[in-house]
Amino acid sequence: MPEPIATPDEINTFLEAFPEGVPWTVNHVDADAVTIELPERWVALRPGGSVSGPTLMMLADSGGYATVLGYVGLHALSVTSSLSIEFLRRPWPGAMIAVSRPLKLGRSLVVANVEIYSAGRDELVAHSTVTYSMALVTPG
C-alpha cells in the first residue's frame, strides 16, 4: 500500500496556482485512493441533461494526475501516455466524483484505476485506466 505524500489541502493549493486554473479539487487521499470532485457548474451538459463524454474523459485524466500528485510528488514531471475508458451508464446531471487507485507507482510509469460516479450515487458511471509517463517528453 502506498503512503500519500501530500494532503488534499496541499494538492489544492498547488493546483490553484495554475495560471489557467483547474476545475476540480481533491476531496480525500489515503493509502488506497485519491478522490476528486468536479462541481456541477463545470459539468458540460448534453441535451437531455446527461454529462458529456469529454467531461468524463477529462475527469478520468484528472484522476490519474491526482494520483501522481498524491503519491509521487507535486512537482513530478509527467504526461499522460495512454487512457482507456468504458462508459457504463448514463450519468445523472450534477457534480461528478472520481476515485483513483494507484495500481503501479514505478520510476517510469504510473498506472491508476479510476472509477467515476455521480456525486451521491453508488452506481459506477465509467471506469478508466490511465498511464502517466514520469519523464519530460519532448516532441519527436
Place this chain on the structure above:
Amino acid sequence: MPEPIATPDEINTFLEAFPEGVPWTVNHVDADAVTIELPERWVALRPGGSVSGPTLMMLADSGGYATVLGYVGLHALSVTSSLSIEFLRRPWPGAMIAVSRPLKLGRSLVVANVEIYSAGRDELVAHSTVTYSMALVTPG
C-alpha cells in the same frame, strides 16, 4: 470496403442543427476513412502552447461519431461505449485533424481507428480506438 452513405456537406448540415453546436466539421469521406477538422479557435491550449489532452480525447470521440454518421446513418442511435487513446507526441498549437477508419460496422458495435495529427503535419500526435454501441442505452 464500406461505402460512405453521406457526403461531408450532408453531415455538416446535420451537425449544424445541433442546439449546442459542434466545434468540428467533416472535411472528407471516402471508402477508407472520414476526416474531420477542429479549427484553431476551438483548440484549448495548455501553458507553453501545446494542445490539451481533453481536446485530443474529444476529437477522437468525434472521429468515432463521424464514422457512425458517414457509414451507418445520420439518424442512427448510438453512444460511445469505450475509447482508448495513446498520446504519442506533443501537438503543435493550432488546428487539429482526425482521420477515422471504420474497422467494424456491425449491427450492435461500430469500431473505428482514429489517428490525430496537427493540421499540415505528418507526424502522428495520438492514436485512438473508439467503440460505439448502436442502440439506445438506458441507465442501469
Place this chain on the structure above:
Amino acid sequence: MPEPIATPDEINTFLEAFPEGVPWTVNHVDADAVTIELPERWVALRPGGSVSGPTLMMLADSGGYATVLGYVGLHALSVTSSLSIEFLRRPWPGAMIAVSRPLKLGRSLVVANVEIYSAGRDELVAHSTVTYSMALVTPG
C-alpha cells in the same frame, strides 16, 4: 450489486464438459466478484521463471468469461469483443489467481474489471478490462 446465479461447483461442472477442456477453475463467487485459479502445471513459464504474457492474457479473458457464467447464465451466447491489460509487475512462478468484478451486466455488453495475482501474494501483477458481447457474432 449483482446476485450470482451459479455456484462455483455448478460452473466447474459446466466447464468440465467442454470437449477441449479448460485449464482453470472457479474458486469463489459472491455479489462482488468471481475468483478463478490457474494451477501451477498450466502456467507457461518464460526462461528465468516468470509467467508468460499470453498466459496472463488468457487468464484475464477467462475471468471475463467467468463473469458471464456467474452473473448472466451458463448457456449465454457470448464472445470477447475487446480486452485491455496493463502488466504491472513480474509474476512469481506458480499458480495464478484472477478476481473479476462485473462493472456492467447489460443486455448487449458485459464489462468486467479483472485483477491478476500470484497465488498467496498481495501485489497486483496485472489489471485488465474485458468486454463480452452478448450475442452470437457471425463473420463479416
Place this chain on the structure above:
Amino acid sequence: MPEPIATPDEINTFLEAFPEGVPWTVNHVDADAVTIELPERWVALRPGGSVSGPTLMMLADSGGYATVLGYVGLHALSVTSSLSIEFLRRPWPGAMIAVSRPLKLGRSLVVANVEIYSAGRDELVAHSTVTYSMALVTPG
C-alpha cells in the same frame, strides 16, 4: 518514417536461438511495418474451427515485440507494459498474419498498431495496440 535496422532473416535467426522457441517468423519489414506469420500448426483451434482469443492476443503481443526487434534493436531490453485488442470478426481456421506499424519509437516507450488477418484474406480479424517499456523492469 523509421528505417528498419534488421532484415527478416536476421530477426528470424535471432529468434531461433531462443531456448524455448518462438512459433512465429518475420515475413517482411520495411519503413512502414513489420509482418509476422503464425503457421497453421501453431494455431490453437476452438471447437467449430475458429482460432482462439489467446492465440490472437499472443500474436498481437508478438507483433509488438517484432516492432522492437525490427526498429530498435535485437538486443534491446523490453517488456510489454500494456496491450489492448478489439476482436472484430471470426478468423478463418489456418495460418494468421500480423502487420505491426510503429506509432512511436521513444527512448522509454515503443507503441505499435497491430492488425491481424487470416492468411490470404483481406478482412481485418482483430486490431491491437501494444506498448513496450524499453527498460529492464524489476518486481515491485
